[in-house]
Amino acid sequence: MTAVIAVEKEKLENPPLEIHFLGDRVLRQPAKRIAKVDDTIRQLAKEMLQTMYSSNGIGLAAPQVGVHKQLIVVDCDPNDPANQPIILINPQITRFSQELCVVEEGxxxxxxxxLDVTRPKAIEVSFRDEQGKPRKLQATDLLARVIQHEMDHLNGVMFVDRVNNGLALTESLQKNGFSVQAVKPVK
Incomplete structure (x- = not known):
């Protein structure tokens, strides 16, 4: 499965999109399904990838750049030019593994x-690719985690909402200038 959207994996001085930060209401609004995959969606995906690479990220969801559409981009190996990014439109997780794992997320x-977050180790996700074709993907480990993390953004959920260690959460947020009140714990 290769992306047809070619993007240089480079850091741009002025990335095309602006990333919103914890506390911004735009991050808490649920994203809408994309009815038609067209050039505007492909352009958005391209700009999201450019913004993600410029920010040293391995995943980015459209709500993070203020766009309420169900679109995420993922590249677990941004330093490998041969590794193609994955573009997931209207992603839905169809299966979670019983096995959970705790890994530090940012x-x-x-x-x-x-901070540490517990998530299923493996998932199966169905989505549309950048051509609008239906796809299925089995993902484990880092890829599964990144997809789950980015899909949370589509529902207005941030990874800090899933952190169980309240003390570490409070300390880390305050140290980095974020308000603990911006966290909305997920049960």
Whole structure:
């Protein structure tokens, strides 16, 4: 599965899109399904990839750049030019593994904050690609985690909402200038 959207994996001085930060209401609004995959969606995906690479990210969801559409871009190996990014339009997780794992996560919308989050180790996700074709993907480990993290953004959920260690969460947010009140715990 290769992306047809070619983007140089480089850091741009002026990335095309602006990333919103924790506390911005735009991050808490649910994204809308994309009815038609066309050139405007492909252009948005391209600009999201450019913005993600410019910010040293491995995933980015449209709500993070203020666009309420169900679109995420993922590249778990941004330093490998041969590794193609994945563009997921209207993604839906159809299966979660029973096995959970705890891994430290960060987020381009919460710079400097890295905390442990428990998630399923493997998932199956169905989505449309940048041509609008239906696809299915089995993902494990880092890829599964990044997809789940970015899909949370489509529902207005941030990774800090899933952090169980309240003390570490409060300390890390305050140290990096974010308000603990911006967290909305997920049960």
């Amino acid at each position: 987020c381009l919308s919460i710079p400097g904050v890295y």
